[in-house]
Amino acid sequence: MKKDLFCLTGLLFIVISNVCSQGEYILEIDPATGSYIQPDAPITGITFVSGAVSTYNEIHGLYTFPASTVNGLFTVTTNDSIVFNPPYTSLRECQYDNSSGILYCIKNNSSGQSVFGSVDPSTANLTQIGSGPISGMSGTYQGMSTFDRNNHRYIIYGTGNKLFSIDAITGNVLSNPSLPLNTGEGLLHICYDDSTGSLFGLLQNSSQTYLVKINTALGTVTKIGSGSAYGLGGGTSTIDKANRQYIYHYSVNGKYFIAGLDITSGNLIYNNPILFAPGGNINTIEYDNVKKTLYAQHWDISKPSGVNVYSKQNTLDFYPNPFSTETTFQTDKSLRNATLSVYNCFGQIVAQTNNINGQTATFTREYLASGIYVVRVTEENNTISVDKFVITD
16 A cells, blocks of 8 residues: 655645746745745845845834845835835844844944844944843854744854854843754754744754754753654744744755644644746745734746736646546646646655646546645746645555
8 A cells, every 4th residue: 555645735826926027026925835926026126135034023014134235134015115225234144023123133343243233124223232242152154043032032053053042132142052963963944932932943964854942041952753854954944823833945956845844743744845937946934923924035037028827717627636546637728738747745746747738638646645746737837727636545
């Protein structure tokens, strides 16, 4: 009997708008399916943003991030409207305190040492908190900071496996233990869960990736669950507090995926491809626990000649569904040399049918295991529709 694949996916809702110029966007993503909503126009004036450098103001629904090529500290709404974009120098690892709306950052002083302070997003001016540079900090890793709004602590992972907890009121270093990682292990990124008062991250070795809980005072790292196959790390993470999920994204061979782990058991809940055009990427994901919405900062490299929209208006129906041997799919659009791609719950293409013409075609199961699969139909590199089918034994 074939081993079942467990993928939790809901009915897809996809509304994707691409305009005639490439650029940076804030997407709204359904993590259970990988579908997304993209604003009609990119953020004006941005040509490059480094990965894992954004932060999100949950109080006002604003993304803030440095855009290095234009040397501006951008604050934008989730529909890509610019609120502020003052010039900045040397700011890094910005984090919002979502209880007060204060933006905190690290900056190098004139001696090249790291200082901590609050930042006015309208001017990018940093007001230092504390009397001097951060004691014991020799360097930091990009994208490895988070904020504990319960205790007003700024938490950052530094070189030498040191984890710094900084009092955001006084600037004092509360603790900076070294994490006892084994040879070959790496902490990929961290995210503080205010609802449980716990710091989570992903620990990766040569064969497994584990969800872990980290003691900020002692530096102890506790694995949660049995781990996942190597390759599910990287990217950034966020916490869905209501559903108790640690959400993260990663890439494999230039394709991007969104995954969710149960923070109690470490079990994989979903793992879906994000179906934007080849060449695009995702920098940072942020879950808005007020709006119950997952946002992502996305670079769209495609340059379509007009507006492309694909949604459930372009229907993709399978009958029978579920099926055990074969199924027939039908679209409301007459296809020409289209391709049907089938993705498993690990985001891998496991089957593909090419040169589809007309509105119907038959798909045969062949070697596929039972489970839920995401199906994408494309025509001339444009996505026509996305849906799912279920294979049973």
